[in-house]
Amino acid sequence: MVLIYFLAIFIGFLVTVTPIMNGRNSLVLGTIKTSFYHYFFASVTGMILMILLSPMVTGIEFDDISLKYFMGGILGLSIIVMMNYYTVRIKAIHIAILPFLGQMTMGFFLDYLLFGNLDLKTILGMVVVLLGLFIQSSGKN
């Protein structure tokens, strides 16, 4: 389980560095070409990993896959365009904090609506995390 927690923290590194690099690339290439390169090489990486780590693709009933499951990809299109815009205009710490506040808002909503989770310990912990965010953003630069 500790490995899972470290992986989650590593995701934080990836989601901070990736849009900053895309933002810098977009200043040179433009947002459309940058986004295309991002998705193209991500697809290639995904296919390589799929071949190496998940070669057996059987038992999947594609008729059961509703169109709603592709919403992730569609939403991702808007996200990358927005990120390419704001990541070169605000500090790295704001790139980390502000989307997090939005994610937390929606995360609480989704956890309750979809899984019925309303764990008070989780809420208390998240309030303390928010307090930490407030303290660290109040420091002078």
Next chain:
Amino acid sequence: MSKWLAYFTGLILSLMIYFNGQLSLVTTTYISNVVYHGIGVLFFGITLFVFGRNKSSTPFKWHYILPGVMGSLTIIINNFVMAEIGVTLMIALTMLGQVVTSLTIDRFGLLGKSVSKIHYKQWIGVGVMSMGLWIMLF
């Protein structure tokens, strides 16, 4: 406006992570990752073909590959971790990683960002965030 856009992106990001997670449950994490990025290749490929044909081309550099590779790894690890620990806890741990990474970037002026002195309160804030995570985990 950019800051509000960043907050709005977070709202959409949570939804995106949820839908990608659902797709990975009915297929596999790897298929959902390829589908997610394949949609982007299709959309931006067509857009580039329609709107980018007449623009002068910029020489390709190797570091243009990196964001895509990291993006693919993010999706795969995201789906795996979310299935194990849920959305809220994953977001909180990811946040810790983001804050430490971003403070490091700002402190040393990495990736083209200007150098920003890190006030001691910001490190205290990271410590308090870690306490909040401890409460959530144990």
